Amino acid sequence: MYDVIVVGARCAGSPTAMLLARNGHRVLLLDKASFPSRTLSTHMISVAGSAQLRRWGLLERIEATNCPPVKRIVLDVSFELFGAFTLVGFPPPVDDGFAAIYAPKRFFLDKILADAAVEAGAELRENFIVEEVLMDGEQVTGIRGHGPDGKTVIEHARLVIGADGMRSIVARSVDAPMYNTAPSGTCGYYTYWSGVPIDSLEFYTRPYRTIVAFPTNDQQAAIFVEWTHGEFQDFKANLEENFLATLDVIAPDLGRRARNGKRVDRFMGSADLPNFFRKPYGPGWALVGDAGFHKDPITAQGITDAFRDAELLANAVHAGLSDKLPLDEALKGYEQQRNQIITPLYEFICDRATLEPFPIEFQQVLAALRGNQEAINRFFGVIQNTIPFREFFSSENLLQILGAGSLTETTAAH
Incomplete structure (x- = not known):
């Protein structure tokens, strides 16, 4: 019998498991993948998220992957009334002078997070498929699934946490209610380039187009392009040509750098970018990360959201399991904190994700x-x-x- 089973061991699940294990709870961490492995990602860990990694004692491991810190943001805009201009700067420091962004590839980041959970005392099972969330009436009691050998495994816990993405089996099993929803407004693709000089987080925004670029591991540049959702099939039909043409029109200097460099990976992307909140708790279950809340990646904040909510949820679960608060009351507080922090920016992003001109x-x-x-x-x-x-x-x-x-x-x- 575990205190907590966490389904999903990436940016939300592993930190949740790590923090709970550090507080002495018996945690089972499950993932259908093995680590290291890749997944679709916005990559960027904001200043706030990077500061959390630093507080958790993990930032040096990110730096050791040859992922450079970013300490400069460039925002390039063009408006009919106010003309074209560029804003350059960086947020004020936090945590006694810390101010940096990191954008590691998930191949490195997720392995670091999973290892940290294991070091804290969590039990990690990779290549494990959760087939069913077990319930006694409305109370979640555990999971049934299988590992690489195919044998059925049943495990029980006081709480099952879904950190398994926006199509979470935990969320589906308990029919977690959605609210404050908005349809997908964009589609996006990214890839990696070598030989592209870049040391800043570069944003280029125009009506119906957004480009984001930044340095990542091994002296490579990650470049993202977003178009409107309705254009997905047209752009996908001739992806590389359309990708580069968008750079040429909106960010010609970045386009020149990309053409003078070399694309070193395939294009990765999606048009399935819905916006929603889910109620993130109920009898014997909770949700974190994209399972509980998802928004368009246009501002590249998904990893930071996952880190923040992992800490909020871990604190609430620890309070409940330690009898400092009734668990239901603690989890209700988790939802309220999450929503209070993110709702204003979420509403702005939902408006902006249409890629219509700014008001x-x-x-x-x-x-x-x-x-x-x-x-x-x-x-x-x-x-x-x-x-x-x-x-x-x-x-x-x-x-x-x-x-x-x-x-x-x-x-x-x-």
Whole structure:
């Protein structure tokens, strides 16, 4: 009998298992993959997420994979009213001077996280397929599945946590309710390039197109391109040509660097990018990571979301299993904390994921940032999860940025 079974051992599951094991709980960690292995990913770990790795004692392991720190953000925009301009900066430091972004390939990151869970005392079973979530009435009691040998295995636990992605078997089995949903607005592809000089996180945004590029392991560049969801089949039909043509039009300097370099991997991507919250707990079960909450990857925050929610959930579960709080009350608090932190940015991302032009009021704010380095850095703190969305986009702060005049409700909301 385990205290907790965690289904899924990547960016949400392994940290949850690690933190619970560090608190003395008996944890079984399961994954259908073996590690190291690849998976679709936005790669980027924001300043807030990188700071968590540092607090967990794992950042040096990321650095040892030859993954460079990024300490500069470049945002390139073009508006009809305000023209084309570039904002350059970086968020203010956190945690006694820490300020860096890392973007490791998942081949390295997930192995580091799984190893850390095992070192903390969790039991890891790789290549394990969960076939069924066991229930006694509405109470989840464990799982049934099989490992590489095909033999049926049944394990029981006080709590089963689904960290197994947006198509989570745990979420489906308990029929976890969805809310605050929005359809997929984009499709996206990425790949890796060698010989492409890059030392910054580069964002290029135009109506109906977004490009993101940054350095990753082994002196390679990761380049992402997003189009509207309805264009998926057209772009997929001639992927490389359309990918490079988008770079040429929107980010010609990056396009030149890519053409002068060498593509070293296949194109990877998806058009299945829904936006939703799920109720993340119930009798004997909980959800974390993409299983409990998913949003368009346009701002590349999925890994940071997983880290944050893993810590929130692990704290709640520890409080419940240690009888500091009733478990249901602790898990209810987890959902409230998660939603309070992420909802404002989630709503902004759902609006932006249509790739429609930015609202005029938001364009006005970005244009007003020019020449105000402190405000630029704080704006980048919003997308790096170190400055609360509501704090930056408060009426008082926007009035200060804009300098004079009154704000409409739309301006304050966006």
